[in-house]
């Protein structure tokens with residue numbers, strides 16, 4: 444374990460209710476010219492912080508169109524790692540040239556470079572071997588976008604470093620762990636006028652885009668309520684050495700809240716127009732007891748018992764309720780421990796109907812409007828034939844356009860659709876669907892939920908990272 448990783452873990456040791464993490468921010472924070480002081484301990488955590496002088500909003504930031512998008516990958520990774528998978532998707536779009544790769548473990552960066560060489564006949568520059576090797580990489584003048592697929596504590600230092608060096612940052616989920624760091628992303632994006640795009644692939648799932656398209660076309664009428672989650676039994680992964688388990692399990696003995704909010708929340712925030720016409724206002728959060736990870740460890744004795752001293756505090760199931768400025772409600776859950784099938788719930792209700800996913804179901808108040816039979820009215824889900832008709836009418840144009848090309852890509856193809864869409868925006872110089880405001884507000888739920896749990900489920904305000912822009916912004920449209 445390297446020194447700064449050890450520092451990070453020491454700095455984030457739980458103090459009292461697990462708030463040590465937030466006081467310390469990340470071990471890397473102070474190094475990049477942005478304060479690492481525990482602002483959130485001095486301020487109302489949910490307060491909207493004033494825009495520092497010299498910054499401009501980025502909600503409609505456009506940039507110079509590019510022939511090819513030159514990308515670099517941080518966390519080049521290993522065959523099962525996220526960096527490798529994102530790099531393959533980027534190459535597959537044919538919109539990019541991969542000019543540099545970096546991984547702390549240099550042999551992994553070399554492996555990533557080899558993949559690029561085989562795919563394109565050109566080898567990217569290779570960086571690695573030290574935790575700060577990426578700092579040299581971002582200084583290069585042949586990079587437009589830096590893709591960040593490293594452990595969570597590195598996301599913000601790397602995204603800030605990339606933007607400060609004039610590059611757009613494409614950062615994996617969650618973009619940040621602390622509210623202070625969410626503000627750092629927003630402030631850096633505004634100061635540098637570079638995009639900070641969180642790579643929330645779940646916004647580009649076929650069902651999510653289907654629901655978005657129906658919502659924008661008024662199928663759900665006035666939107667009132669949504670439900671979403673990240674429910675994924677990851678117990679096995681949390682004890683895997685040399686990959687995600689090595690660092691991700693640490694959060695289970697440091698925090699009790701929603702540790703991974705954005706896969707469920709991102710799509711739902713887009714349906715409701717959060718940051719664009721509506722805004723998160725406050726949340727309350729409740730956790731179940733921690734039981735499952737301890738029980739799994741006891742039963743399986745992973746890695747010969749080296750984890751036996753760890754005391755897990757994160758409740759197996761966390762349930763967070765978010766209220767929005769327009770009065771809507773969102774139920775958001777996190778459970779990576781219980782033995783149960785995968786689900787992001789992905790539900791939306793309004794005056795005109797309700798959608799629930801896993802499996803996809805739709806009930807409509809007035810199916811006849813769409814030429815459907817709807818024999819039992821809104822008390823039953825649509826029959827298969829009616830659902831098929833709705834899909835024919837409302838499958839998102841992006842899916843129709845990229846369906847063939849996305850076959851075989853990660854997570855049922857949505858990883859490719861996401862990558863294509865974001866790169867296309869950078870290539871054309873248009874504003875990506877997801878801005879620093881989305882990265883910040885969706886990610887901020889991690890700390891805010893833990894704070895609510897830590898105070899007996901008291902309401903906690905959610906900052907307005909757009910600083911009022913949400914009131915005049917239009918909800919995300921249906922992009923062809």
Ligand SMILES: NC(=O)c1ccc[n+]([C@@H]2O[C@H](COP(=O)([O-])OP(=O)(O)OC[C@H]3O[C@@H](n4cnc5c(N)ncnc54)[C@H](O)[C@@H]3O)[C@@H](O)[C@H]2O)c1
Pocket residue numbers: 517518519520521523524525526545546547548551573574575576577592593594595597615616617642643644685686687688854
């Ligand atoms: N969107 C999705 O569906 C999805 C899926 C999996 C993972 N992720 C996210 O992707 C990120 C990476 O996950 P993973 O499973 O690949 O993790 P991993 O631990 O398997 O891989 C991370 C890589 O980053 C490297 N690394 C660590 N510190 C570094 C540094 N300072 N400089 C350069 N390289 C460094 C490691 O050596 C490793 O190769 C995480 O944020 C995770 O949450 C997202």
